[in-house]
Amino acid sequence: xxxxxxxxxxxxxxxxxxxxxxxxxxxxxxxxxxxxxxxxxxxxxxxxxxxxxxxxxxxxxxxxxxxxxxxxxxxxxxxxxxxxxxxxxxxxxxxxxxxxxxxxxxxxxxxxxxxxxxxxxxxxxxxxxxxxxxxxxxxxxxxxxxxxxxxxxxxxxxxxxxxxxxxxxxxxxxxxxxxxxxxxxxxxxxxxxxxxxxxxxxxxxxxxxxxxxxxxxxxxxxxxxxxxxxxxxxxxxxxx
Ligand code: SF4
Numbered sequence: 001x002x003x004x005x006x007x008x009x010x011x012x013x014x015x016x017x018x019x020x021x022x023x024x025x026x027x028x029x030x031x032x033x034x035x036x037x038x039x040x041x042x043x044x045x046x047x048x049x050x051x052x053x054x055x056x057x058x059x060x061x062x063x064x065x066x067x068x069x070x071x072x073x074x075x076x077x078x079x080x081x082x083x084x085x086x087x088x089x090x091x092x093x094x095x096x097x098x099x100x101x102x103x104x105x106x107x108x109x110x111x112x113x114x115x116x117x118x119x120x121x122x123x124x125x126x127x128x129x130x131x132x133x134x135x136x137x138x139x140x141x142x143x144x145x146x147x148x149x150x151x152x153x154x155x156x157x158x159x160x161x162x163x164x165x166x167x168x169x170x171x172x173x174x175x176x177x178x179x180x181x182x183x184x185x186x187x188x189x190x191x192x193x194x195x196x197x198x199x200x201x202x203x204x205x206x207x208x209x210x211x212x213x214x215x216x217x218x219x220x221x222x223x224x225x226x227x228x229x230x231x232x233x234x235x236x237x238x239x240x
Pocket of ligand 1: 169172173209213214215219220221222224225226227228230231232233
């Protein structure tokens, strides 16, 4: 990578690598599909399942979140009206493998009640992006990363969720020296012309790289797909 070429050039370069790396993405439970498909997100089938797992996965592993989702499915809980009327105990019991099960149970109930009150997921989809984000952020337990993941993958809004993991790879690979999450998000959205497919692919690729190779300590640069062009690696900061 050439640091002088900037973030816009860098993210396009990353997309070219991720286009050729579907196996690595799939092993990390991302399934590149049609731009509006729910399958991108762990192969799930409905926007509600994406919303629920976006809450479950916070500070938990994908596999644990998907197991909890399957438990909820078996108990017939993956229905807006059913969730809205459930107790915290009932949901917490179904998702008990994830961390902070009771507070996540409350968040799932709260968001279900909110979505039901406005007429369903389609009504949330129809909202302006900034308004939908603001409404999501009002719900106890939903922060910016979770809200933006829901906007992109469940509601198909063209936003780039700047997460701790994606920012780590962007900083290392692109030499991006940015701590302002919003600024990076908007620049990536501009660079990709708010193209839903590209935004989803970039997020899926960065998250896969961060969880498989680009660990916080001792990144596995020798095996990483991005090793050839990575500024962090070429700077000699990486251990391998
Ligand atoms: S080459 Fe190393 S530092 Fe660069 S993205 Fe891969 S794991 Fe991270």
